[in-house]
Amino acid sequence: MNIKQFEYKPLAHYSYAIVSDGKMAVIDPERNPEQYYAFAKANNAKIVAVIQTHPHADFVSSHLEIHKETGATIYNSEKLGADYPHHAFDDGDTIALDEVTLKAINTPGHSPDSITIVAKEGDKTALFTGDTLFIGDVGRPDLREKVGNMKAKREELAEMMYDTVTTKFTDLPDDSIVYPAHGAGSLCGKNLSEAASSTLGDERMGNWAFKKQSKEKFMNTLLDGQPFIPSYFGFNVDINKTGAKNLEASIDKIPFIENTTATGLIVDIRDEADFKKGHLKGSINIQAVSDTAKFETWIGSIITPNEKFTLVIDHKENKDKLLNRLAKIGYESQVRQVITLSDENLVKTPQLDLEDFKKHPDNYTIVDIRNHSEINDGKFFEKALTHPLNELRETAKTIPTNKPIVVHCAGGYRSAAGSSILENELNGIEIYDLSDAIEQFKN
Structure with missing residues (x-):
């Protein structure tokens, strides 16, 4: 079983490819599908399946684009209520990937429509747990009260998670490898480990959710102290339920103007020192000067979905990279224009004594x-x-x-x-x- 884990650090997101004898399945892909195409080509494989463990809240998936460009079948729980072409993948359903068999288990808790994918080849088992089971934690239960085909109150989902943890993994072996959709730094849980994978046996021993406890104690622990919910989370659930537009086409239509000025809502991604030396009135300084900065999380927390803005960048050469980063959360559709600044109409930020x-x-x-x-x-x-x-x-x-x-x-x-x-x-x-x-x- 050839498994490749892909990581997108700013969102602490893991996606996966499984290859077996020239066939490939992609699990929980991020917005840009090119890395999956490259991996398929390197392994002389054809992408035949793309699987969504649930409609993700924290990033936009490329499942529909992959389907359109490769002909791969999209699989997800029928409970998701997907508006794109798909095959149901629920309890007992399987996908044959040559020597590898992929089986679905309904594992609600993070969302009502969450599934875990059990991949088996001989005596080897891998679990792709989405946002249900993380390393050291389980997914938060408070993101689906207002969005999605199936809505559920956080208390209902916390109870579902208790049932999932206590019943759904029981028959799976301790040496099953656990591959989650997120690691430390994600807002989809509160105590995620830095580790990128684990074994089910280690999680049974070390993950608080597997400890023997009452349902009430489990639910209280799960509900207490969850991080804030960024503005864009519900927006992304809806995009993923429908399927995102083609990435390249979405980015290519955005105007770019050099050495100019702008008014209205402005997001300036430059380093804070450069911003303070001179910026346009109305600008919000959400820095994207490093490849690991939490730019996506904070622009999606400060700027609301469908709120139009001008994007100020430092250099023309960074335009496509920054638009790709915005597209990770579907915000490229909100960009009026991308600009670099002229020296006109700039204001300075005073320095603290x-x-x-x-x-x-x-x-x-x-x-x-x-x-x-x-x-x-x-x-x-x-x-x-x-x-x-x-x-x-x-x-x-x-x-x-x-x-x-x-x-x-x-x-x-x-x-x-x-x-x-x-x-x-x-x-x-x-x-x-x-x-x-x-x-x-x-x-």
Whole structure:
């Protein structure tokens, strides 16, 4: 059984290919299908199946594009209510991939339509668990209350997850390899391991969800302390239920203009130092200067689905890469234009007098934009006001403006976005970004 794991680090997403004697199946593919095509070509294989473990909330899948371009059959649970051509893949259904047999198990809990794929070849077993079973955790149960063909309250899904964990994996061997759809850093769970795979035996021993406990205790643990839900999650569920448009065609139609200006909602992806030296009024600084920055998560948390914006980039050469990153969550459809800046109509961000701030912190209103779960673990400044970044555009107007405002997060990346949001929302107020100087205030 030839299994290839593909990783997209900014979303902590794993997708998979299984090859057996010239036939290939793809599981939970990301938006750009080219890597799967390349793997198929390298292995002299034909893609015959593409399988969705559920309609993902945190990324847009290329299942429909792969189907259209290769003729591969799409498989998913009939409970998903898919609007694209597909074959049902539920309890007892199988796919023959030459020497490998793929069997579906309905494993609701993260979503009502989740499946786990059991791949067997001889005495070898691999489990592709989607967002049901992670390494060290299970999928969160609170994403399907408002979206999807099947809606369910978080308490109902938590109970389903308990039943899944206690009954659905019972007959599978300890040496089964567990391949999840996400690792540490994903918002689809709260305590995911850094490990990319595990064995079912190790999960039975070390994963909290497999420990002997009452249903009530299991549900309380699962429901407690889940991270925030980004704005784009429901939007992506709906896209994946319908099937995304062709990636290349979606990106190619977006206008690009060099050395220009713009008005309205603007997302500026440049490094915070360059942004602070000069940016367009109305810009939000959501940095994408590294390939591992959580750009997709934060633009999808700050900018709402269907909200149109101009994208400011640093260099023309990065245009396609950045549009591809936006397309990971379906936001390329919201880009009015991509631009590089001229020197006209730029505004600067004032620099904080750090020594004065240290000596006289009470002369400032301090705004902590970390997530609620982080703040619950302790504050850096006792009098700091809590305004998580994903809520800040809505709550900014409630922040007192009788003093200069200092924005901080845990490391500096988010505070660049947060301070730029407040610049826009609280016009005329002194806004400062503590940035990575926050390290000097940690105990």
